[in-house]
Amino acid sequence: MQVSIEATSGLERRLTVGIPAEQFDGEVEKRLKEAAKTVRLNGFRKGKVPLKVVKQRFGASVRQEVMGELINRSFYDAVKEKDVKPAGQPSIEPTETAEGKDFEYVATFEVYPEVDVADMSAFEITKLIAEVGDEDVEKMIDILRKQQGTWDVVERAANDGDQVLIDFVGTKDGEEFAGGKGEDQKLILGSGQMIPGFESGLEGAKAGDKKSLDLTFPDDYHAEDLKGAAVTFEVTVKEVSEQTLPELNEELFNKFGIETDDETVFRTEVKSNMERELKNAAKNKLKTQVMDKLVDANEVEMPKALIDAEIDGLRAQMAQQFGESAQKMDLRSILPDSMFEEQGKRRVALGLIVGEIVKKQDIKVDQDRVKSMVEEIASTYQEPSEVIDYYFSNQQLLASVESVVLEDQVVDHILSVATVNEEQSTYEDVIKPQQEQ
Template sequence: MQVSIETTSGLERRMTVGIPAADFDSEVNKRLQEAAKTIRINGFRKGKVPLKVVKQRYGAGVRQEVMGDMINRTFQDAVSEKEVRPAGQPAIEPLESKEGQDFEYVATFEVYPEVELKETAGFDIEKLIADVGTEDVDKMIDILRKQQAEWVEVERAAADGDKVNIDYKGTKDGEVFEGGSAEKQDLVLGSGRMIDGFEAGVEGLKAGDSKTLALTFPEDYHSEDLKGAAVEFEVTVNSVSEQELPELNAELYKKFGIDTETEDEFRDEVQKNMERELKNAVKTQAKTQVMDKLIDANEVELPSALVAGEIDALRGQMAQQFGAQAQQLDLKGILPDEMFEEQAKRRVSLGLIVGEIVKQKEIKVDGDKVRAMVEEIASTYQEPEEVVTYYYSNQQLLAGVESAVLEDQVVEAILADANVTETQSNYEDVIKAAQGNQGEQ
């Protein structure tokens, strides 16, 4: 096998692989001889078809088959010989294959870049710290109760937090504008669904009341015709409903997977969940800062094949929201590459940088930390031991946990060499900060 490689541009390589005619033709003849033992052709007994006839009938197809197998087998040997790491699948261009002639093919692909770490130490990191207090638990339980609340119609004026059923008609310069009218529309006051002033204007109205609201659309509104436009809405209230919260009892607790009769035990479980969420949020917030600084300090040339693959992965994750209908949709038309490009580049860049840190610092996956993460995941299920066993019997799931642990170990190593300042915060702010950063990872 002869191999030559050249750099075409940046990370792209063009590799030519030559396979001697004797090796190629020998494999073709071997397969034809095997086929001759089993094929049936009119006029010949099974296993007695002359090789010449078999070659005439099946030779071209067998050569194509051998060509594909030879390419698959020799490509890995060729890149090992030239000590290159392809990033993504190669584009293969087979040259003409004739009996008695050497077979050649050209593989074009990108390689992983050489990552030269410029900075990984001395970063200034602000670590938010907080506790889960009694008031935090009270607020969370109130949220959980509202999730299970029922709407009960009342005969009074609407207030913030109430649900109203309304008819409304919007006009601009006396003309009804598109999308500005509805009948029997439910609206929770204070939800922010409508433009500024609409929901506040409905407060104080009772069922049967009508009111004209003079409002202005925001300058950044998505419709060009309505940006900054002065409009009027004629609103009629059909009904007013308030939330009726469920009692704190065993029936409610069970809806959240907590099997208890007492409020104290329910509160304890809620607090444990909140503390687990807070711990993860603190880690996420610090991790995001580390990753941001690594990207800022270390510029990496990105293989377009890896970025394209990450875009497809992100698009697939979003497409899952469409459920089974996603298979019928033109996902690239609905979710174009541009939507995911920035995030995909960030992920690829971080993957390359983190990989180089792992290599240079010789970081190995800590089995105890893997076990701890699996057990933490399992603790949210009713049968934790079964979940742990399932993870350790599923190599793909376990590999995902190992990857996450390895990344955490890299962050820990960076934080050990960083200037970390702890800032006292509160539960809500830490959770919000972490949620704002989750999409970047």
């Protein structure tokens, strides 16, 4: 086998592989002879079909089959010989396939880049410290009660926290705009569901009132034609309802999976869940901060094949929200690459950087941490032991946990060499999503 390789541009490589004619043609001949022993053709007895006839009928397909197998086998031998690591699948183009001549093909592919990780001891990291206080628990219990509350129509003006039933029409420059109309819409005042000024503008309104609200869309609104736009909403209030909260009793506790009639037990369980949520949120924010530092500090040349694969994966994840109907959709037009490009590039960059740190620091997956993480996941289920058994019997699920643990170990390594400053915070601020901050 003859192998040559050249760099065409950036990370792209062009690999030319030549296989002696006797090897290619010999394998084709061997298979045709084997086929001749069993093939059935009209006018010939089984096993008596002349090789020439077998070759005429099946030669092209057998040759194609052998060609595919030779390419698969020789390609990986060739990249090993040239000590290159392909990123993504190669593009294969046979350039010489004639019988009696050396078989030759060209494989074009990208390779993984060399990553020179920046000095991580220069990183400054802020670690948020917070506790779950009694006031936090009270707020959470109030939220849980509101989730199970009932709404009763009242004959009075609407206040913050009330629910109103409304019809509305929005106009921009006197013309209705897409998405600006609704009928029989239920809206809780103060929920932040509508743009600033909409909900507060309905406080004091009664059933039957009509309100005209002159508002401005936020500058960062998702619809390009409405960013910072001045609009008017004509709103008809049809109903005002107030919420009645349920009592703290066994019926309510059971709705949240807590089998008890003791309020103290309920509060303890709620606090325990909040502490778990706080721990995970603090850990995730710390991890995100470390990963952001890695991306900012390291410029990485990224193979397009890896970016495309990440984009496809992210699109598939989002498409799951459409259910079975996704199979009938043109997902690339509904969910174009541009929606996922930035996130895809970040994930590829992090994968390459983290992979280099793992290699350089010789970090191995800590199986004790894997076991602990699986147990923590299982603890939120009614039958933890069954969940644990399921994870350890499912290699794909277990691999996903191992991947997270390995990333956590990388984060721990970086924290051990970086400057880490602790900052006192609150439960609400720590669990608040990053984009809200």
